[in-house]
Amino acid sequence: MLLERFFSILLAASTLLNGSMHTAMPDKDINGTLFLINRQHSVSERYIPEPIRTTETTGVSQKMRDDAATALEALFAGAEEDDIRLYTVSGYRSYSTQKTIYARKVRNTGSEKAADKLVARPGTSEHQLALAMDLGTRTDQSLSERFAKTKEGQWVYQNAHRYGFIVRYLEGYEDVTGYDYEPWHIRYVGQPFAEAIHETGQPLETFMSQYKLELYDYLIHLTSNEVLP
Numbered sequence: 001m002l003l004e005r006f007f008s009i010l011l012a013a014s015t016l017l018n019g020s021m022h023t024a025m026p027d028k029d030i031n032g033t034l035f036l037i038n039r040q041h042s043v044s045e046r047y048i049p050e051p052i053r054t055t056e057t058t059g060v061s062q063k064m065r066d067d068a069a070t071a072l073e074a075l076f077a078g079a080e081e082d083d084i085r086l087y088t089v090s091g092y093r094s095y096s097t098q099k100t101i102y103a104r105k106v107r108n109t110g111s112e113k114a115a116d117k118l119v120a121r122p123g124t125s126e127h128q129l130a131l132a133m134d135l136g137t138r139t140d141q142s143l144s145e146r147f148a149k150t151k152e153g154q155w156v157y158q159n160a161h162r163y164g165f166i167v168r169y170l171e172g173y174e175d176v177t178g179y180d181y182e183p184w185h186i187r188y189v190g191q192p193f194a195e196a197i198h199e200t201g202q203p204l205e206t207f208m209s210q211y212k213l214e215l216y217d218y219l220i221h222l223t224s225n226e227v228l229p
């Protein structure tokens, strides 16, 4: 794991030295898997991820980016081997869909402030990247905290990283992520990163700032010709 991490940093450093800032800083690479989107970092109205396709999974028919869809199908198959049956509830949402959902929530709650607590503003939802999926069980697809207590929710928390997913909005980190605990929302980041992030027990925001520190550290070593430990 440490070795993988070292190589990914090495790769990022060499890309950075070659001048491709966006690929070297994976939280800025929208077509990568680590792109950071949250209340502070938004995505353009014009961005449409591709290729996207319908996932071949149980539940409501939903779309994801092809790499995430393949990983999700592996996750569902793995769950089934353990007698866990998961259901897809909500995957890709376009900017305009998110705009409609947000506007409806503003109308229903009476203010943007109240709506912001419940729904992401258009351009700030991971669902727009087609890398996120909301999950439910056969009997409960209401996307509530109850999911964490079910055997399905516990399986997801314990195993999602093996398939490249993280439970994105953790309990106790609401101030960091800007979201309430959402045990049902998983985000595709790719397998080595998912393993590393799961191991830290911290959200993507924290992982990314640590990752950048390590990268800068490595670059400083490189440019000052110091020998790495």
Ligand SMILES: [Zn+2]
Binding pocket: 127, 132, 133, 134, 185, 186
């Ligand atoms: Zn979600």
